[in-house]
Each structure stands twice: as structure tokens, then as C-alpha cells.
Amino acid sequence: MDPSWRNRALQALAVAVGALPAASLIVSALTGGLGANPVERVTHVTGDWALRFLLLSLSVTPVRRLLGWSWAAPLRRTLGLTAFGYACSHFLTYLVLEHFFDWQLIVEDVLKRRYVTAGFAAFVCLVPLAVTSTRAMIRRLGRRWISLHRLVYLAAALGAIHFLWLVKSDLREPLVYAAILTLLLGLRLGFRLVGPRTRKPTPKAADSQLSRV
């Protein structure tokens, strides 16, 4: 199979998969399936998927390194942007449906409620990553792109902490995310210590920037 065709098919599949939770949410909304507190449900679902897709995007490189799946490399950006899409929806749901643009309440929340501080900080980290996700930006920033995109570790950690700090007593789900994140970060550290392996051939110069970290 022609690799660029395969790449495009893979990307299309990734985008489709990324859209599934949103589609499911919309269907639920239209059929009254969001339950008694729809705003809470939408906030939780979008937050869940932001975190999940972020962790998925962080798992691409370890999986690629461990299993040699070089074709997976372009997925990292798709998954990251999907995560950003859900993070935006999550943040907007909070701004609009939770607080109705009451900026005083919002500022108070961000400053005083530590779980909101963590969540807001996570979102702020993701914004420059989304903005610089294009090939043009990668070319323009060069090595600085790699340094900037290390922010994704901080974003993921803040996202996990945000979740941990908002639950009342059932820590199980947040701890699972924290454990997965720890594992992924541990693997990354492991790779750095082991040193760069022979690079699998990648089609374009821009892509080699993506796959280097």
C-alpha cells in the first residue's frame, strides 16, 4: 500500500474515532439522554475525553519505540488536537453553561478553587501547542518547537491533578489516569536514559521533527 495513502486513511480514521465521543454526546443531548443534570454530564464527558486523548497522544511515541510502529507517528498530532478540541468544549461548557460569562465568578473560581486553577493551567498549556501544531509552525520554530511541546507533559499532569482534586471521595478513576500518566512519563524517561535508537525511516523532513522527541 502506498504509504501516503495509508497515512491519509489512518488520519481519517483517527479523526473519525476522535469525533465519536462528541457525536455520542450530541445524540444523547438530542434524545434527552444526558440525564437530570445535563451541564454536569457534558462537562464530565468532555473533560474525560480531553484527558484520554491527551494520554493517547502521549502513548504514541512509547508504542512506536517499543513496537517499531513508525506509521503511528503522525497520529500524535491528530490525537493531541482532538484532546485540545475536547478541552476547549470542556472549558467553554464551564464558561457558558456553568457560569454564563460571569467573569467575576470565573476569576474567583480560578484563583480560589485549586482544582479550577489546575484545570485552567492545563488548558493554558495546551493553547500554544495547538497553535503551533501546523507544519509551517514546526518549520518556523525548529528546535524551539521541541522545547515548547514538552509543555504537553505539564498539561497532562495538571489535567490529572485537576480531576484528582475535584472528586469527593471516589479516587479510583483519577488515580487510574495518574497511574497511566506516570507509566508513560516513566517510559519516556527510560528512553532518554537508554539513548536514541536507530531511527525508523520517515517519509518527510517535517515528520522527522515530529518523531524525534
Add this chain to the structure above:
Amino acid sequence: MLIRRADSIESSEITSPDLFLRRREFLRGAGWAVAGAALAPTLACGAEEDVHPPAPAAGVTANPFRTDEETTAFEDATRYNNFYEFGTDKTDPQRYAGSLRTRPWSVAVSGEIGKPGMIDLDDLLRPHTAEERIYRLRCVEAWSMVIPWLGIPLGEIIKRFEPTSGAKYVAFKTLLDPEQMPGQRSRTLDWPYVEGLRIDEAMHPLTILATGMYGQELPNQNGAPLRLVVPWKYGFKSIKSIVEIRLTRGEPPTSWNSQTPREYGFFANVNPDVDHPRWSQKRERRIGEFRKRPTLPFNGYADQVAHLYQGIDLRKHF
């Protein structure tokens, strides 16, 4: 025990059909918000036209026993519950509470009373007439409902057991049975769930033991067959599926306070001026409404209960 029939519910209490239909409009709008973030400002403007305006903050009525605010839809009151004995998701209790056997049911009454003993629930209730009480219920998580309960004033029941002068508090305990209550297999809380009130709070006319709601028996997920309702306190004080009532000299332990004392106090009076350490208590979402509404001191029952706390620093004794 006499239970009022469904036809004794006033028509003003029935959720109006157009509000129910408008909820769909809101949900449709929420769907578009997820789909198109850019539409958000338009959505906020558009949806407001559909919205049923929240009851005025002074929705406290002349009759504290029966608020005239819109009651929450039965469907919502029975599928959005915090009853961790059946799981920690809001929809878990409806899904899993079917396994709860509510008969036969006994309540152990003990402590500083003249007549301790184990009493069958039907014997406990028989001498009393259940009354309808339409109360606001405010969860510590900042959502609320208006529920038409059927219940008996707790004070009436306590009097039957001849409390001694040493009875300063009333302690309650929920059933402990992980077979019937699958959530008790996880240690999300220290089971069994326990709660307590000061004796004057327990004897207050607003405090009831509820056996029904919406004109019928309590559904399992709402704390069948017997639960406490203390409308001026956060919902976690209104302990469900009670198997023990004990009158004590000292302040009894309460589950959420034991779990996280910094966040959940013994009194747990609804108070917009005392925030939860992790979120604000100034506003709440009335289930079924779109916009949030301001939270009222003592959940709007200040006229009836504020005197119980005179001279107490409500920030310290939260």
C-alpha cells in the same frame, strides 16, 4: 400507616408539560454547544428565550412545610442520586438499588431512652399519619431539588421512646449489607453510613422520617424504606435506609465528617457564606433549570431554624 394517595397531590405541583418540552430545547442547544464552540455566544442568547425563569430568590413561602416552588420531575428525582452504597455515579442507585430488600425491615432504637428495642418498621409507623412535606433539598455539591415527601415528624417518633434527660443527640445508621448494596464492597466511605443531629434539630417540626415521595412509597434509590429529611442542611445529613436510631449523650460520628473533616462538618447547615474548601456554595443548580440560582441561608428555612444556632460561629461550626 396511612399514606396519602397520588390524587392528593396538587396540580400546581405537577411538572408543567411546556417546561418538560423546553428542557428538550435546552438539550438541543447544549448539543450544538459541543458541536460548534464558535456558536457558544449565540447559544447563550438564544437559549435564554426558552428558559423558564428561576423562582425569585425570595421563593420562601409563608408555609415552610409546603413550598410552592415547582417540584422536581419524578424522573429526575429518581435517577440522579448520591447513594454511594450502590455506586458513585449519579445513575448507579437507580441501576443497582433493585437488589435492596425493603421488607422485612426493623429499626433498632436504643441509647438514652426509656424503651429500647428492635421494632419492625410497620409497627414503628402504624401509630402515625404520614403527612406530605414539600421541601427543598440542597446537596453539598451545589445542586438542588424540590421534593414532595411523605413522612412523619421525627420528634413524634422519638417521644414515643421516652428519651431521658441525658439524650443530647440522635444518631442514625444505614443498613450494612454488601450483598444487597454493591457499593459497600468498595471503601469509598467507611461503611455503614452514619449520621447525627443535635436533639433540638431532631425534635424540630421540619425534621421528618420519610417513607414516601410523590404520593408513593420511597423508591429504593431514594433511601427506602425509611430515611431522614432535614431540609435546612446539606443533603448528606439526610441519611437513607435507616436501621438504627440511637439517642446519645455526646456528639456522634458522621460519615462525611469522619472521612474529610476539613470539608464536611457535623452541622452542615446550608450557608452561601461558607464555601466548601474546593468550591463555592454561593449558587446552586436547581435540577431541571438552566441557569444557576443563589443559595439561601439555611436553604431558605432561616426563619424556622436560625434561632437554633444563635451565638454560634457558623464558619467555625460548619
